[in-house]
Amino acid sequence: MLVTGGAGYIGSHTAKALHRAGYAVVVYDNLLAGHREAVRYGPLVEGDLADRGRLGETLRRFEIGAVVHFAALLAVSESVHDPARYYRNNVIGTLTLLEAMAAAQVPHLVFSSTCAVYGEPEETPIVETHPTRPINAYGETKLAIERALPHYERAYGLHAVVLRYFNAAGADPDGDLGEDHDPEIHLIPRAIQAATGGAPLEIFGDDYPTPDGTCLRDYVHVSDLADAHVLALQALAETGRSATVNLGSGHPSSVREVIATVERVTGRPVPAQLAARRPGDPAVLFAASRLAADGLHWRPRHSTLDEIVRTAWAWHAAHPHGFHGGTV
Numbered sequence: 001m002l003v004t005g006g007a008g009y010i011g012s013h014t015a016k017a018l019h020r021a022g023y024a025v026v027v028y029d030n031l032l033a034g035h036r037e038a039v040r041y042g043p044l045v046e047g048d049l050a051d052r053g054r055l056g057e058t059l060r061r062f063e064i065g066a067v068v069h070f071a072a073l074l075a076v077s078e079s080v081h082d083p084a085r086y087y088r089n090n091v092i093g094t095l096t097l098l099e100a101m102a103a104a105q106v107p108h109l110v111f112s113s114t115c116a117v118y119g120e121p122e123e124t125p126i127v128e129t130h131p132t133r134p135i136n137a138y139g140e141t142k143l144a145i146e147r148a149l150p151h152y153e154r155a156y157g158l159h160a161v162v163l164r165y166f167n168a169a170g171a172d173p174d175g176d177l178g179e180d181h182d183p184e185i186h187l188i189p190r191a192i193q194a195a196t197g198g199a200p201l202e203i204f205g206d207d208y209p210t211p212d213g214t215c216l217r218d219y220v221h222v223s224d225l226a227d228a229h230v231l232a233l234q235a236l237a238e239t240g241r242s243a244t245v246n247l248g249s250g251h252p253s254s255v256r257e258v259i260a261t262v263e264r265v266t267g268r269p270v271p272a273q274l275a276a277r278r279p280g281d282p283a284v285l286f287a288a289s290r291l292a293a294d295g296l297h298w299r300p301r302h303s304t305l306d307e308i309v310r311t312a313w314a315w316h317a318a319h320p321h322g323f324h325g326g327t328v
């Protein structure tokens with residue numbers, strides 16, 4: 001099993017879940033955003049998606065039967081300022097991987113996609129058949145690959161399960177892995193940083209048409225996302241059927257609710273100040289995850305806001321400087 005981006009946040013948690021499920025895991029990562037210390041469940045091949053030769057050689061050398069593809073750039077605002085980098089990495093890089101897979105006759109792919117493909121939702125909860133109209137380059141790059149996949153399936157026999165994540169959050173409940181982005185852009189780790197002496201949290205707008213005026217998001221535990229990849233691979237092996245599936249808890253939480261939960265769990269105040277809306281933030285995003293439940297038999301087990309924040313806090317408290325800073 002090849003896990004591209006397996007040194008990253010969701011990738012490393014998925015490598016652990018796959019290893020537990022009995023798969024032999026090989027991680028392919030250029031370590032630009034990933035961490036060598038997060039690769040614990042199989043060998044690491046250091047390589048870039050642009051390196052077609054190395055990809056092909058890795059697929060053959062390890063006799064790879066399926067690929068779980070995470071390696072990608074993921075910051076929405078960065079994608080607005082530097083779309084070229086996003087198209088090069090996320091689109092050209094992924095197409096290079098798909099060509100290498102087709103050449104090596106690897107038939108199964110699980111592809112990391114995002115709720116950003118929906119853009120500003122017309123209706124919530126969002127079902128998979130909702131129109132896809134991304135409002136940023138990041139979402140466009142993911143949708144471009146989603147649209148290419150059926151053509152690759154017809155021509156090259158490459159079957160794919162596309163997983164559209166909502167807000168991945170939390171950390172491995174055993175404390176082995178956690179979130180370590182540089183810079184950190186996500187709400188929960190930023191709120192934890194603010195609670196532990198970092199810069200005050202900026203609340204990006206409180207005049208949204210929501211109950212408390214702040215944005216509603218669907219936070220889903222990273223270990224639940226990881227489990228869904230195992231189920232997607234099993235479904236591919238059993239049926240060979242391609243599918244596109246939302247992964248969310250189905251419960252919307254506001255920015256203020258997240259802050260209150262971080263304060264309760266850490267026992268510390270989260271210094272926060274009101275800031276302007278962040279461009280490109282929809283007011284409300286949450287998933288209908290019926291397809292994941294019915295089609296993949298996926299049941300989120302850790303995705304209450306309380307457990308998400310508790311595991312994120314435990315990881316941060318044990319690794320205040322992430323993977324590289326050692327433990328305290």
Ligand code: UFG
Nearest residue numbers: 114115116167185186187190202203204215217255278281
């Ligand atoms: N937020 C703040 N302050 C911060 C950080 C975030 O108020 O310092 C707010 C945001 O405005 C948003 C919510 O907290 O309402 C969550 O923000 P995140 O940055 O944690 O996550 P996003 O919802 O922006 O991003 C997620 C995924 C992306 C995906 C995007 C789709 O991480 O991959 O949803 O909109 F593209």
